[in-house]
Amino acid sequence: MDIGLLAAFAGGALALLSPCAALLMPAFFASTVGTGPKLLLHGSIFYLGLLVVLVPLGVGAGALGTLFVVHRQAIVLVASLVLIVLGAAQALGFGFDPSRLLPSGANLHTRAASTTGLVKTFLLGAASGIAGFCAGPILGAVLTLAAAQGNTVAAGVMLAVYGAGMVVPLLLIA
Template sequence: MDIGILTALIGGTLALLSPCGALLLPAFFASTAGSGPRLWAHGGIFSVGLLVVLVPLGLGMGVLGTLFASHREIIIIAASILMIVLGIIQLLGIGFDPSRFIPGAEQLQKQANQRTGWVKTLLLGAVSGVAGLCAGPILGAVLTLAATQNDVWTAGGLLAVYGLGMVVPLLLLASVWGKLSSRWKTRLRGRIFTVFGREFHSTSVITGIIIIAVGVLFWTTNGLVTMPELLPTKTSAWLQESSAILSNPLVDVILLIVVVGIILGVWIRARYRKANLVAEKQN
């Protein structure tokens, strides 16, 4: 795992914990999906919504980056400066909403508010990937990293990892949301503190410092080229060899059948439970 992937993963988690109401998502999932298989099925659909929007954005930035691949030195300097600026913006809590720059995002958000059930979860995932005033600089930093990748698919994968960083903590939080005390919920939302008369939010400050640090690291390591891998070379090679089996088309078919089976199982269970409730009311 290199620093870019780790940054994208942490960025997704911090986007979920951002102070602009992102923590409303676990509460939504806890109230609409409850727990167990239904919660994880909603989480899977939410993930699809995220990936439908985020991965094309990553691929687009990857394509843009390859157009200027011959000017790598300039790209590294520009990307580093941009990440540092985005980090400062995040630290100061200024922020911006990336959805304003994406055609159709506002209409998508309206539809997500109007719909219910599985469709609402899908649209909510699509909107959550790009919307949010506080998460704007985080997404901008990850997109900047994606644009500096030499491979388009790697750039798309980076945005997929960013989405994964949102989904995993979301489902974990939603599964225990009802058991969390008000003190823990307050801690997760972070705290506001004042420095020289200006208010700062702890989550935004931590996120901003991480983005600035990655920007500086990006500059000083020639775009992370001279940055050592977080995992030893032997370990990375072993993981790559072990994961080679996943490239088998048979594995893809089995995985698809399992996912469809889980969704059908949840749907049948929900229908069965609803039929039992109707029968009890009639009796």
């Protein structure tokens, strides 16, 4: 298995463990009350919501990476430096909120709070894909790894694995 996929999965789990996710967990657990098939259905819908946001980010990063595949050595050097900077920012408690970059990020949070059922679970997943002042450096690191892949499909898969890293621990806890 590719070490980048393992890092993406671990990054998703770490993003879930960030302080910002403390606001996510009660909403997820409230919308997934139940066990067995109902829990798996809501977990799958939540993951689908994450994928709707994360996979296009990964594909975009991968497309950017393919543009610069000729300069792979330089990209690996820059990606390494960016990962070190993002890791230091995470360790020092700094970060950014990627939801501010999207024009409807605040609207998505509002709709996720007021909707019920499977739609709420989907919106909660989509909001979780862009939410996270705390998880921003982790997502940035995974996007950097995705860009360094130089392959749009592999980059999309990497972000899907990152999302799975967020969902699997949630399902295990639930």
